Amino acid sequence: MNRDDSFARGIFxxxxxxxxxxxxxxxxxxxxxxxLRIMLNNFEKYxxxxxxxxxxxxxxxxxxxPFAMFKEIGGLGLKAPEKYGGLEFNYAQFSRVVEVFGKYDLSxxxxxxxxxxxxxxxxxxxxxxxxxxxxxxxxAAGKKIAAFALTEPTAGSDAAALRTKAVLDNDGKHYILNGNKLWTTNGGIAGIITVFARVExxxxxxxxxxxxxxxxxxxxxxPGVSNGPPEKKMGLRSCNTAALYFDNVKVPVENVIGKVGEGFKIALSIVNTGRFGINASLVGTTRxxxxxxxxxxNTRVQFNQKLIEFQAIQEKLAKMAMFHYAIESITLFLCNNMDGGITDIQLETAMSKIFTTEAAWYCIDECIQVLGGNGYMRDNDIERHLRDARVFRIFEGANDTLRLFxxxxxxxxxxxxxxxSQKSMKDCGSQESDKEQGNSDLVEAVATPLRDSALKVTQRVEEFSSAVKLLLHKHGKDIGNQQFLLTRLANSAVDLFAMTAVLTRATGAINKGLASSNHEQxxxxTFVVEGCTRVKRDLQAIKDPENLTTFAAFSQIASDISQNDAIVATRPLGF
Structure with missing residues (x-):
C-alpha cells in the first residue's frame, strides 16, 4: 500500500x-x-x-x-526484540496488554x-x-529505565524550535551537548535517554x-547530565516527570541514532508509536x-426507580459505550496498519489521538456525573482517572496543534x-470539471445492514471536500492563517475517520456472525447519526457568514482582554 491509499488524504x-x-x-x-493469553493473566493478577x-x-x-515484580513478569520488555531479552510483541499484542494497564492505572x-x-x-x-x-x-529487563527528551521551555508542539545544541568536538569522536529539556517523563529515574538536539x-x-x-x-x-526535582502535577502523580540539564556533555559519535540531521523524522516516527500507546490504554480505561x-x-435507586430506568441516564450510558466502541475501533485500525508495515499514517495517528483523548475525557466526566457524589470521592478511582487523563489532550502533540496539522x-x-488534475485536463484539452467521479467504495465495503449509514458518511465526505475547495479558492496561500476554519475542518475529518473505523469494525462482527453483532450494528x-450531525454543524460553521462574524468577534474579545491582562467588562456594582 502506498501514500495514495491514505484515508485521511483521500477525504480532503x-x-x-x-x-x-x-x-x-x-x-x-x-x-x-x-x-499473549499468559501475559494478560499475569498482568491482570499483578x-x-x-x-x-x-x-x-x-x-x-x-x-x-511492586515495580520490581512488574519488571519480572516482562512488563518493560513488551516491544523489545526477543534476541535482546524482550517479548517482541506486535502492535495488536501490545495494544491488548496496555489495555489492562489503562484499566487500572493511567499514571x-x-x-x-x-x-x-x-x-x-x-x-x-x-x-x-x-x-x-x-x-x-x-x-527490556527493566534494569534501566528509558526516557524521551524532546520538549524544551521554548519548544513544545513546535519541535523545530529546539535550542539544545550539539557541536562536534575537536577530536571528532564526541559531540558536546548543551541545553535543557522540560517535563521529561521518567526524567528523574531514567538511565538511558533519547535526546533531540540541533547539531551546529x-x-x-x-x-x-x-x-x-x-x-x-x-x-x-x-558527566554533565543532571535532572531537576519531580514536578508537582494535577494528575499522573506517581509518574516521574522532571527537567533535564546538559552541561558540556561529551557524547560519543557512535551514540547518534540514525543519521545526523534526521532527528525530526525519527522523532515523528517515535511519537506516532507513542500516540498509539495512548489509544490502547484508553480502550481499557473507557471499558x-x-x-x-x-x-x-443497576443498583442505585432514586425516587423508587433504579437509575437505569431514567432516560437521561440511558443516554449517558449509551454514549459512553459508543465512544468506547469508536476508540477501540480506531485502535484496531492502527494495529492493522502498523502490523501490516504501513508507515505513512501520520495524519491518521494525529486524528486518532485527538478523538480518543477527547472521547475518553467525555466518558470519565460522564461516569462521575452518573455516580454523583460517589464519583467525586477519592475512595473511588474515577476522580484519579480524570486527573490522570486530562494531560492526554496536551502531550504527544497538543490536540489544538494536531488539528491544525x-x-x-x-x-x-x-x-x-x-x-x-487541472494540468492533466489542460494537457489533454479537456473542458471537464474536476468533479469527483463516484464514491461507492465504503458503501460496497460494509455489511448490507450498514450501507445506509455508509452512504451518509460518503455524502458527508463529499460535502467536506467541497468545503476544502471553497476554502482554497477563497483564501489561497493565506489558508494557513485561518485557524478558526481549519479547526472546524479538522473536527470534521476526525469524525469522518472515526465513523469509517466504526462501520468497518461492525462489518467484521456481522460477517463473522458474532453473538454481539446486532448490538455492534x-x-x-447510532454513532454515525451523531457523527454526521457534528460534521454538518462544523461544515456549516465554515460556510455561514454569521459564523465568520462570530470568529471576528472572538479575535476582538481576546485582543481586548489581552491588552488589559484582565476581564474588561465593568463589575455590576462598579467596584
Whole structure:
C-alpha cells in the first residue's frame, strides 16, 4: 500500500479510500496467542493483587517492590526484540496488554509506556546492531529505565524550535551537548535517554558537514547530565516527570541514532508509536468506566426507580459505550496498519489521538456525573482517572496543534491534487470539471445492514471536500492563517475517520456472525447519526457568514482582554 491509499488524504479530495480499513490483520499464530493469553493473566493478577494505584498516587511515586515484580513478569520488555531479552510483541499484542494497564492505572501506564513506546523505540527502529546489543537487554529487563527528551521551555508542539545544541568536538569522536529539556517523563529515574538536539557546524568545519536536529543516546551517568526535582502535577502523580540539564556533555559519535540531521523524522516516527500507546490504554480505561457506570445505575435507586430506568441516564450510558466502541475501533485500525508495515499514517495517528483523548475525557466526566457524589470521592478511582487523563489532550502533540496539522496537511494534499488534475485536463484539452467521479467504495465495503449509514458518511465526505475547495479558492496561500476554519475542518475529518473505523469494525462482527453483532450494528448506526450531525454543524460553521462574524468577534474579545491582562467588562456594582 502506498501514500495514495491514505484515508485521511483521500477525504480532503472527496474520496473514501477503504483499503487500510479492511478486516483485522490477525498475524498471531497459536504460540503467540498463547503467550499473549499468559501475559494478560499475569498482568491482570499483578494489578488486581499487587499494584496499589491509590498509594502510588498519594505517595507521588511508584512503589519499589511492586515495580520490581512488574519488571519480572516482562512488563518493560513488551516491544523489545526477543534476541535482546524482550517479548517482541506486535502492535495488536501490545495494544491488548496496555489495555489492562489503562484499566487500572493511567499514571503507571505512562511510566511503563513511555519507557518502551518512545523511550527505547528509537533504538528498536533506527539503532545500529552495536547500539541495540549495548542498551536493549538492560532496558527490556527493566534494569534501566528509558526516557524521551524532546520538549524544551521554548519548544513544545513546535519541535523545530529546539535550542539544545550539539557541536562536534575537536577530536571528532564526541559531540558536546548543551541545553535543557522540560517535563521529561521518567526524567528523574531514567538511565538511558533519547535526546533531540540541533547539531551546529563549527566555523572551521567544511560547508558540507551535516547538521540539523539529531537524535542521541544519552546515559544518565555521562558527566554533565543532571535532572531537576519531580514536578508537582494535577494528575499522573506517581509518574516521574522532571527537567533535564546538559552541561558540556561529551557524547560519543557512535551514540547518534540514525543519521545526523534526521532527528525530526525519527522523532515523528517515535511519537506516532507513542500516540498509539495512548489509544490502547484508553480502550481499557473507557471499558472499565462503562462497567462501573453500569454497575452503579443497576443498583442505585432514586425516587423508587433504579437509575437505569431514567432516560437521561440511558443516554449517558449509551454514549459512553459508543465512544468506547469508536476508540477501540480506531485502535484496531492502527494495529492493522502498523502490523501490516504501513508507515505513512501520520495524519491518521494525529486524528486518532485527538478523538480518543477527547472521547475518553467525555466518558470519565460522564461516569462521575452518573455516580454523583460517589464519583467525586477519592475512595473511588474515577476522580484519579480524570486527573490522570486530562494531560492526554496536551502531550504527544497538543490536540489544538494536531488539528491544525491535520487540516493544513490535508489541504496541501488536496491543493496539489487539484493542480495536477487541472494540468492533466489542460494537457489533454479537456473542458471537464474536476468533479469527483463516484464514491461507492465504503458503501460496497460494509455489511448490507450498514450501507445506509455508509452512504451518509460518503455524502458527508463529499460535502467536506467541497468545503476544502471553497476554502482554497477563497483564501489561497493565506489558508494557513485561518485557524478558526481549519479547526472546524479538522473536527470534521476526525469524525469522518472515526465513523469509517466504526462501520468497518461492525462489518467484521456481522460477517463473522458474532453473538454481539446486532448490538455492534446498533452502536455503529447510532454513532454515525451523531457523527454526521457534528460534521454538518462544523461544515456549516465554515460556510455561514454569521459564523465568520462570530470568529471576528472572538479575535476582538481576546485582543481586548489581552491588552488589559484582565476581564474588561465593568463589575455590576462598579467596584
Amino acid at each position: 479530495s472527496g474520496k473514501v479510500k477503504t483499503k487500510r480499513f479492511h478486516p483485522y490483520l490477525d498475524t498471531l499464530n497459536d504460540e503467540a496467542r498463547e503467550t 494489578f488486581a493483587e499487587v499494584h496499589d494505584a491509590k498509594q502510588n498516587d498519594t505517595d507521588e511515586t511508584t512503589l519499589e517492590k 503507571f501506564t505512562i511510566t511503563a509506556g513511555v519507557h518502551q513506546s518512545i523511550g527505547y523505540q528509537g533504538l528498536v527502529l533506527f539503532g545500529t546492531e552495536e547500539q541495540k546489543q549495548k542498551y536493549l537487554p538492560d532496558l 557546524r563549527r566555523k572551521e568545519d567544511p560547508e558540507d558537514t551535516a547538521e540539523g536536529i539529531t537524535a542521541f543516546i544519552i546515559e544518565k551517568d555521562f 472499565e468506566l462503562v462497567r462501573r457506570a453500569s454497575d452503579h445505575v 491535520v487540516a493544513s496537511t490535508g489541504i496541501q494534499a488536496a491543493a496539489k491534487r487539484m493542480r495536477e 446498533l452502536l455503529a448506526k
